[in-house]
Amino acid sequence: MSELESELRRPAGFSLLPRLHLVDTREDAREQQQVSTTRTGPESGLAWAKRYRARLRITDTAIVFAALLIALVVHLAATPVADERLTPPFWVVSAGVVLVWDAALATFHTRDPRVVGVGLNEYKQVVSASIVTFSLLAMAFMIFEIDTARHYLLVAFPLGAAALVSSRLLWRKWLIRQRRFGHFLSQVVVAGKRRDVDYVLRAIEKNSGAAYKVVGTVLDEHRTASTSDDPPDVPTCYGLCNVAEVTAALGADAVIVASHPSEEGNFIQSLAWQLEGTATELILASRLVDVAGPRIHFRPVDGLPLIHVGIPAFEGGKHVLKRVLDVIVSAIGIAIVLPLCVAISILIACDSPGGVLFRQERVGRDGRTFTMLKFRSMCQTATQDLAALRERNEGSGVLFKLKDDPRVTRIGRVLRKYSLDELPQLWNILRGDMSLVGPRPPLPSEVDDYEEPVGRRLYIKPGLTGMWQVNGRSDLSWQESVRLDLYYVENWSLIGDLVILWRTLKVLTHPVGAY
Numbered sequence: 001m002s003e004l005e006s007e008l009r010r011p012a013g014f015s016l017l018p019r020l021h022l023v024d025t026r027e028d029a030r031e032q033q034q035v036s037t038t039r040t041g042p043e044s045g046l047a048w049a050k051r052y053r054a055r056l057r058i059t060d061t062a063i064v065f066a067a068l069l070i071a072l073v074v075h076l077a078a079t080p081v082a083d084e085r086l087t088p089p090f091w092v093v094s095a096g097v098v099l100v101w102d103a104a105l106a107t108f109h110t111r112d113p114r115v116v117g118v119g120l121n122e123y124k125q126v127v128s129a130s131i132v133t134f135s136l137l138a139m140a141f142m143i144f145e146i147d148t149a150r151h152y153l154l155v156a157f158p159l160g161a162a163a164l165v166s167s168r169l170l171w172r173k174w175l176i177r178q179r180r181f182g183h184f185l186s187q188v189v190v191a192g193k194r195r196d197v198d199y200v201l202r203a204i205e206k207n208s209g210a211a212y213k214v215v216g217t218v219l220d221e222h223r224t225a226s227t228s229d230d231p232p233d234v235p236t237c238y239g240l241c242n243v244a245e246v247t248a249a250l251g252a253d254a255v256i257v258a259s260h261p262s263e264e265g266n267f268i269q270s271l272a273w274q275l276e277g278t279a280t281e282l283i284l285a286s287r288l289v290d291v292a293g294p295r296i297h298f299r300p301v302d303g304l305p306l307i308h309v310g311i312p313a314f315e316g317g318k319h320v321l322k323r324v325l326d327v328i329v330s331a332i333g334i335a336i337v338l339p340l341c342v343a344i345s346i347l348i349a350c351d352s353p354g355g356v357l358f359r360q361e362r363v364g365r366d367g368r369t370f371t372m373l374k375f376r377s378m379c380q381t382a383t384q385d386l387a388a389l390r391e392r393n394e395g396s397g398v399l400f401k402l403k404d405d406p407r408v409t410r411i412g413r414v415l416r417k418y419s420l421d422e423l424p425q426l427w428n429i430l431r432g433d434m435s436l437v438g439p440r441p442p443l444p445s446e447v448d449d450y451e452e453p454v455g456r457r458l459y460i461k462p463g464l465t466g467m468w469q470v471n472g473r474s475d476l477s478w479q480e481s482v483r484l485d486l487y488y489v490e491n492w493s494l495i496g497d498l499v500i501l502w503r504t505l506k507v508l509t510h511p512v513g514a515y
């Protein structure tokens with residue numbers, strides 16, 4: 001083992017110098033604890049990916065067989081003549097369906113470690129693989145005039161596709177839970193300028209479902225006398241010329257390049273050459289932090305890799321579909337929650353004097369004001385009492401928030417905790433003042449204090465729920481709330497809206513930041 005390998009395998013809490021002079025920043029007892037953790041630590045590395053992929057393959061195959069078995073039962077029940085029920089072509093077709101479906105799932109990389117457990121791509125690719133499978137089979141059935149095929153198309157396809165997606169959802173929940181304990185992670189080294197490395201470290205640490213465990217960092221600078229700014233829990237090396245060697249010594253599965261060195265134009269190409277012949281992946285971190293995947297397109301031109309970033313559009317067919325979704329869901333929602341609204345109205349009237357509904361002027365799309373409806377959760381004199389509470393404001397930015405607001409009634413605390421006070425806003429959505437998903441509807445006084453680019457929140461309709469609600473609500477800082485809203489405004493999609501609505505239902509059952 002080389003000197004570099006032996007030094008880098010030291011426990012977390014040591015700072016690596018360019019020629020591997022180590023500075024101990026932990027007590028001996030801490031060192032022994034880290035060594036013990038390393039020996040019996042959580043399961044990481046690429047080995048877990050193979051086992052997880054095998055589990056997915058077994059589950060997928062079982063689901064495909066089950067879907068075909070159900071189709072077989074339907075076929076037997078629908079075919080009156082016993083001799084024609086189980087003809088040899090039926091079994092040949094069944095075997096072909098299994099092979100084609102499994103091949104499609106593999107071709108669409110639905111079990112790729114870079115896809116599973118992160119984002120919507122896994123579900124999209126499972127659905128796409130199923131659609132392609134049955135599109136090809138449907139054409140083959142038509143060409144060869146296979147009569148029994150209708151049971152595959154009408155039974156096996158919808159049941160199988162739904163079961164595959166549900167299975168992946170359950171596996172993902174299990175995987176994320178394991179990752180919270182440090183298992184099933186890819187070990188990575190992060191390299192680049194200190195500011196960019198710190199940003200990547202914070203992003204990975206913040207995301208409990210992140211697929212990476214940082215085992216070392218390499219900074220694009222020379223070591224100074226102080227190491228207080230170094231990441232406290234991972235080895236740190238200086239000089240990007242050591243990236244490949246550090247990665248090999250730590251046994252990392254991937255290198256995340258957080259930023260390109262300022263003095264070496266071919267650094268990425270050189271690093272890729274050094275990693276050739278190893279199982280180590282090379283990952284480039286983009287600082288396009290507020291641009292979502294659908295807006296990013298890669299287009300190489302004569303060897304020059306260009307990244308095209310789509311400009312946000314605030315009109316067009318996509319917005320029409322969003323409005324259609326708003327009308328349908330809000331109309332159905334009003335019909336469903338009407339009995340609940342009646343019960344809430346009675347409780348509010350019995351709990352404190354005043355009207356059942358609270359009407360307040362809010363600012364909608366393009367700065368147009370509208371009257372937003374809510375169930376009253378405060379006392380009748382809440383507006384007049386606000387001035388006396390300003391000094392106790394616990395909110396940030398232009399927001400006023402107070403966890404133990406004395407103006408909130410007893411029933412109001414329950415309504416706010418579970419966001420039941422916002423049910424009347426379904427009427428605002430049906431009228432077109434609001435949308436199901438969007439930025440938080442601001443007060444005119446808040447809009448008056450907006451600074452650029454906060455005003456971009458008004459480019460689309462405010463929402464009953466949104467990024468702010470599924471990411472902490474009132475516990476968010478003003479800056480984080482603005483960042484999430486602006487991200488949504490520029491990158492929203494119908495699929496993303498459905499995901500936010502689903503996450504909102506989960507948040508309502510386990511309220512966070514609601515007061």
